[in-house]
Amino acid sequence: MRLVIHKGASEVGGNCVQLISEGKSIFLDAGVPLEELEDKDKKPDLIDFSKIKASNKSTILGILLSHAHQDHFLSLKNAGDIPIFTGEPSYGMLKVLKDFSMDGNVPLENVATFKDGEKFNIGPFTITPILVDHSIYDAHAFYITDGASSVLYTGDIRFHGRKKHMMEKVFDRFASPDILLVEGTNILETGDEAIYKDENSLEEPMTEFMNKTKGLSLVVCSSMNIDRVVTVFKAGLKAKRELIIDLYTAEILRAVGNDKIPNTSWPNVHLYLNGYHRSIVKRNGFFDMVKGHGSGRLFEEEINKNRSKYVLLYKKSHYKFLEKNNLLDDSSMIYSIWEGYLEKEKSLNDLLDFYKIPFKFIHISGHMYKKNLVSLVEKLKPKAIIPIHTNNKEMFREFENALLLDNGEEYEVQGNYKSP
Numbered sequence: 001m002r003l004v005i006h007k008g009a010s011e012v013g014g015n016c017v018q019l020i021s022e023g024k025s026i027f028l029d030a031g032v033p034l035e036e037l038e039d040k041d042k043k044p045d046l047i048d049f050s051k052i053k054a055s056n057k058s059t060i061l062g063i064l065l066s067h068a069h070q071d072h073f074l075s076l077k078n079a080g081d082i083p084i085f086t087g088e089p090s091y092g093m094l095k096v097l098k099d100f101s102m103d104g105n106v107p108l109e110n111v112a113t114f115k116d117g118e119k120f121n122i123g124p125f126t127i128t129p130i131l132v133d134h135s136i137y138d139a140h141a142f143y144i145t146d147g148a149s150s151v152l153y154t155g156d157i158r159f160h161g162r163k164k165h166m167m168e169k170v171f172d173r174f175a176s177p178d179i180l181l182v183e184g185t186n187i188l189e190t191g192d193e194a195i196y197k198d199e200n201s202l203e204e205p206m207t208e209f210m211n212k213t214k215g216l217s218l219v220v221c222s223s224m225n226i227d228r229v230v231t232v233f234k235a236g237l238k239a240k241r242e243l244i245i246d247l248y249t250a251e252i253l254r255a256v257g258n259d260k261i262p263n264t265s266w267p268n269v270h271l272y273l274n275g276y277h278r279s280i281v282k283r284n285g286f287f288d289m290v291k292g293h294g295s296g297r298l299f300e301e302e303i304n305k306n307r308s309k310y311v312l313l314y315k316k317s318h319y320k321f322l323e324k325n326n327l328l329d330d331s332s333m334i335y336s337i338w339e340g341y342l343e344k345e346k347s348l349n350d351l352l353d354f355y356k357i358p359f360k361f362i363h364i365s366g367h368m369y370k371k372n373l374v375s376l377v378e379k380l381k382p383k384a385i386i387p388i389h390t391n392n393k394e395m396f397r398e399f400e401n402a403l404l405l406d407n408g409e410e411y412e413v414q415g416n417y418k419s420p
């Protein structure tokens with residue numbers, strides 16, 4: 001099989017890898033690099049599938065989506081009628097993103113879903129999706145073979161989340177792949193320097209900070225990072241605070257379809273519909289959607305009366321409405337996403353400055369560290385290692401079998417395939 005990284009070889013995100021065998025091809029992810037996503041002045045440069053099809057003369061049979069982060073899916077906008085394969089919860093989350101116009105119009109008419117560990121075939125390729133830990137629900141690695149050679153693609157991955165024990169054995173069945181196509185976001189960090197050692201260890205400092213707060217406790221985190229939503233929920237319980245979420249988050253939690261995860265049918269999880277979402281509901285007729293979350297809905301007056309009883313997942317769209325209803329008095333904020341986003345969030349910085357809101361950064365990365373990579377390589381003994389999703393692929397040279405590809409460079413995978 002031949003392998004081409006179209007995007008992601010020398011940047012964080014944007015992953016798009018083509019595997020070609022017998023004139024047929026599949027893609028692993030179809031994203032847009034993080035740097036392009038953050039540049040609001042420029043339109044992202046999406047993958048052009050018809051151009052690729054013409055240039056390497058292969059029939060495109062499908063695109064495998066490892067997880068529902070934009071840096072992996074946004075180029076699906078150009079997928080046309082190419083079938084998309086992803087996990088059921090990821091499909092659910094993509095539909096919610098579409099409902100709330102947050103996805104750049106990815107076509108979802110042609111999506112087939114797969115399950116962790118269940119092999120399936122697309123043309124000459126046999127694919128095993130492998131559920132892994134990452135800062136989003138339902139992230140997968142893929143083991144792919146065409147019967148002659150094999151590729152293990154990690155997607156985005158970490159070993160310190162809520163699934164960390166599961167992660168110790170996750171690739172046991174997939175040792176000695178011909179290629180380990182591995183993410184290298186945090187290749188410069190050993191992991192020993194991290195302030196918090198795993199997802200669980202965020203809980204206590206969050207509780208402590210909430211306990212010091214007299215008013216509403218605000219937490220900024222990604223709604224699709226369900227590990228983190230659970231952390232906030234649990235920290236809140238310990239601080240005797242019930243969770244308040246917005247309509248978008250409520251829908252994400254519903255879409256993953258796991259009743260062990262906090263959702264609005266729980267007595268201590270509440271929906272607050274801010275004015276921005278009220279107008280979306282009216283415009284799109286989402287009345288049944290709201291009704292579905294209705295039992296624990298909270299209005300401004302109730303929140304205001306009992307500000308110390310709640311922790312609110314803060315969204316940009318809340319700002320105006322929290323301010324208008326005096327909900328920010330005595331509040332505090334926990335920032336639980338990548339620190340780099342903060343400097344770009346003008347409205348958030350204004351709010352913090354103006355209300356002199358106590359602020360604490362409590363976060364752990366969604367990506368593995370170098371020590372995880374070293375043990376992964378020791379364990380799997382891949383024939384070759386190809387880095388992706390990294391600004392520092394040169395750092396991989398310390399592995400003697402590293403193979404540094406550039407975007408667009410085609411590589412013939414040397415096969416030594418053995419059935420796992």
Ligand SMILES: [Zn+2]
Pocket residue numbers: 012013014069071072156389
């Ligand atoms: Zn990514």
Ligand SMILES: [Zn+2]
Pocket residue numbers: 067069134136156
């Ligand atoms: Zn990701």
